[in-house]
Amino acid sequence: MTSRRSRGAFTLIELLVVMAIIATLMGLLLPAVQKVREAAYRSECSNNLRQLGIACNNYHFNAGYFPTGGGISGGRTVTTGVIGQGKNQNWGWSYQILPLLEAQPLYETLVDATVQSTVVKAFTCPSRRSPGFNSGVFRGDFAGNGGIGLMTSSAVNLANPSTYPSSGVFLTGALTATSSIPTVRLTDLKNGASNTLLIGEKYVPTNQYDTGAAGDGAVIGLYGPSNIRGVGIVSATNDNAAGGPFPDRNSSATGMNQMVAGIPDGGWGFGSAHPVSMNVCFGDGSVRRVVYGTTNLARAANTKNTNPAYSVDD
Secondary structure, three states: OOOOOOOOOOOHHHHHHHHHHHHHHHHHHHHHHHHHHHHHHHHHHHHHHHHHHHHHHHHHHHHOOOOOOEOOOOOOOOOOOOOOOHHHOOOOHHHHOHHHHOOHHHHHOOOHHHHHOOOOHHHOOOOOOOOOOOOOOOOOOEEEEEEEEEEOOOOOEEOOHHHOOOOOOOOEOOOOOOOOOOOOOHHHOOOOHHHOEEEEEEOOOHHHOOOOOOOOOOOOOOOOOOOEEEEEEEEOOEEEEOOOOEEOOOOOOOOOOEEEOOEEOOOOOEEEOOOOEEEEEEOOOOEEEEEOOOOOHHHHHOOOOOOOOOOOOO
């Protein structure tokens, strides 16, 4: 009678071979999975931007002008407890379009802190961070076009685009009992709505996603780098951008408008977490990609520009 020998556990060599095969397969599949995930994230980001663009255009249809950039100081309105409308509203475009994003109750909430700490998914890009990110305030990933700003000769500071307040779509000013915030109409876009930057992704250092970088505060609120960005130009007579938009990167700089290797670490620049290019919504509501380093994006950011000679799509 022949005895049958039972099979024991895997030998160490067999186990190592299986693990090596699994590791190889994972190494082959991981890049593909990452590409698919990023494609989905970019699509969601683009859809969110399109929602914001449509909301701004619907706002224009109702009011006769685009939302404003808001004031630079003070509360929501001159009169406490009163929700101002349009150019009489001290908080900027991101607040003014809330009713058009199915967020009317949030718009009508009278407690400023509540409004600023509530997540509105349309203002987020999933490639960067979770839409639930909230550290006292809701920090969105998009910013309105504040126009062009002059780079210094040493290229160490990206000028506040409010230096050129008439070149952007979202303008700022002092809201008082007798004065309102300046407005921009479609007819003011000299190069046409389809050629004018409306809203883009804002640059944020990668190592400051969770802590909040300079210019990465509450996206809903007053005029500032948290919801308004600009494009730096080489000189007052040269409308080429100083390096164009940039991909998010790790940074040790914490101050406003600091430049490291030509890249703005916080402050007033556009950029994103996507590889190769960022998403931008134009004045007609269309969303396109802008390749990093595009040197003529300033022409699209300047509402006074009449030179259509630029290319932004990748």
